[in-house]
Amino acid sequence: MGAALSARRRNDATKARRPDGAPSIDAARFRTFGSRLRAWYRRNARDLPWRQTRDPYRILVSELMLQQTQVSRVLGFYHRFLERFPSLTALAEARPKQVREQWEGLGYYARARNLHKLSRQVTRDGGEYGGTLPAEPEALRALPGIGAYTAGAVASFAHEKRAALVDTNVARVLSRVFAPHLHPKRSRDLTQLWTLAQRSLPRTGRATWTHNQALMELGALVCTARVKNCARCPVRAVCATYAADVGPVLTRPRA
Numbered sequence: 001m002g003a004a005l006s007a008r009r010r011n012d013a014t015k016a017r018r019p020d021g022a023p024s025i026d027a028a029r030f031r032t033f034g035s036r037l038r039a040w041y042r043r044n045a046r047d048l049p050w051r052q053t054r055d056p057y058r059i060l061v062s063e064l065m066l067q068q069t070q071v072s073r074v075l076g077f078y079h080r081f082l083e084r085f086p087s088l089t090a091l092a093e094a095r096p097k098q099v100r101e102q103w104e105g106l107g108y109y110a111r112a113r114n115l116h117k118l119s120r121q122v123t124r125d126g127g128e129y130g131g132t133l134p135a136e137p138e139a140l141r142a143l144p145g146i147g148a149y150t151a152g153a154v155a156s157f158a159h160e161k162r163a164a165l166v167d168t169n170v171a172r173v174l175s176r177v178f179a180p181h182l183h184p185k186r187s188r189d190l191t192q193l194w195t196l197a198q199r200s201l202p203r204t205g206r207a208t209w210t211h212n213q214a215l216m217e218l219g220a221l222v223c224t225a226r227v228k229n230c231a232r233c234p235v236r237a238v239c240a241t242y243a244a245d246v247g248p249v250l251t252r253p254r255a
């Protein structure tokens, strides 16, 4: 397969640079990475409620709840919160105490406060949003509590925009596959990982939806912070870390 490179060629490739400083990656390697990743996702994705909707509000709630919180913990809160506040308008009309009560136990209450503030800003009479969350990442980022990752997630998962997103899982996968020398905690390196994320996107917004979900799923289930399950990884043929045989490699799937 053309894009499957030898360890030596892959490691050499990670050292080459583009004018913007990001590693120079062959387009064929991006294509192989993306097609294998998305095919794997179609067979292995978990059935999660926020993957069954394109409602921007529901997706925003899920993304905020999932920040620094495990999926299994979020599920119950997600359903209860949306039952109590089924729309941005319903949330905007609530008192801060009522919002906090629904978030109680999930922690990081700044997320709830920002979400409430956002709901009031977006639904304000005569305001610029007319009650609807914007679709473009730049416009989303102007709202309270929405950073680059969440803006990309809402644009991609709700509106099927061709938008990149990089959270901890995505940064780990991209650096291991394409540029093991990059460290997501260094801001300059993180910028380069965003560039890689953008360049690895498929051509359409619809395929980007699957691509972004798949990147996150691979980081959660296969290429995790604790272990690399390279033996069952769909992208190992194009992975620089696999080629260099860095770190522990498991042969058994993890739950």
Ligand code: SF4
Binding pocket: 173, 176, 177, 222, 223, 228, 229, 230, 233, 234, 235, 236, 239, 240, 241, 242
């Ligand atoms: S081959 Fe291994 S290191 Fe590379 S992405 Fe897959 S699990 Fe991670």
